[in-house]
Amino acid sequence: MNQAASPAALFNIERDIPRMQDDQIAHLLKGVAGGDRMAFRALYSAASAKLYGVCLRILRNRADAEEALQEVFTRIWINAGRFDADQGRAMTWLISIARNHSIDRLRSRREETIDSSEGDPFAMIPDPTPGAEARAVAQGEAGRISKCFEILQPAQAAAIRGAYLDGLSYAELADRHAIPLNTVRTWLRRGLLRLKECLAG
């Protein structure tokens, strides 16, 4: 958070959750999927601090984060069988559950809408692209995004990072970066376009 302001330092995301811990969590998840309640408790011991960190950062309120964490572990119990170790890392899967639920809570708490006519966000055009991209990325190109962040305008990079980590809405991004609300979506998408071009290239 309080690192130097250069993009490289700002996106010091090379630090990684140790692979060993991930194997352990994947193993526990397998137990949970089979209805093993001791594995579920062990999973709570192993992963709750990280997941609570996610909930707390996004919800910014301990009582709310505790409620969210209960729901997150409920979902983990129910959905553990859907985790596929071949498709990604266990901790990433758990964090996505915590992020998604925290963001849902946040959005239902402070409902904010933005003009969605801009940029045709709901174009229902079927996309024939096969699934190569997700697999390629999942197979370990994790460091690439940090390099790609460096080519963005610092404000756009900070906005993308703030949205992902803190659950900032478009309204909050507009406020924080002094961008008119009706153009913030286009502005962010421009950043995403550059990011995508970089990731593809």
Add this chain to the structure above:
Amino acid sequence: MSTRPPPPPDEGDDFLAAEYVLGVLSLPERLAVESRLRREPAFAEKVAGWAAHFAPLDAEYPEEPAPDLMPAIEARIFGRPQPVAERIPRRRWVFAALGATAAVAAFGVYLTRSDAPRILTTRIAAADGALIFQARYSTDQNVVTITRTSGPGPAVAHDYELWIIAPGNPPTPAGLVSAATRTLIVPKLSAGDTLAVSLEPAGGSPDGRPTKVLGAGVLSLT
């Protein structure tokens, strides 16, 4: 700000996928995306791609020792009495009327401030967890959106049917929910009402009563 035109429309899906992963969308937009994820594999692939791109940022989340919420979580899932003092008042309903086949694997049980948005949700799960529905009710529209988040569709010549059970009242049919996602117009519902899903002969219950209840959940405020 420059006035470069927005990206062409065929980029829209990819941006929408990125926006979903980032979390910037409103709740209705998020729900719309989640509904598409279940029926459009190509779109789901885009979301998975962006999720993988951004996943390294997860390392930035600090670890924060969590209180021991396991007793409350287990009570929520396994239905035990909670040995710890509860932070928020909760209501539970007896499911005896639903019969022995009914089981509630889990349900969202947080009741929040009275000024919270009026969206009620519940999870309806079969006893073995092999079949899960997620239901969402919006008080301003009187519609339930119910999505099968796990498990197969009904067997040949059968349908799933949704039921509404107000406390102390018999189940009333609310429509077939065999499709992966259905939106049904329903009477006014409140937190504490129960939604249940039954397995029926094709076309729905022949006698206005659930034939075989698969699972039930209590609506609560999110």
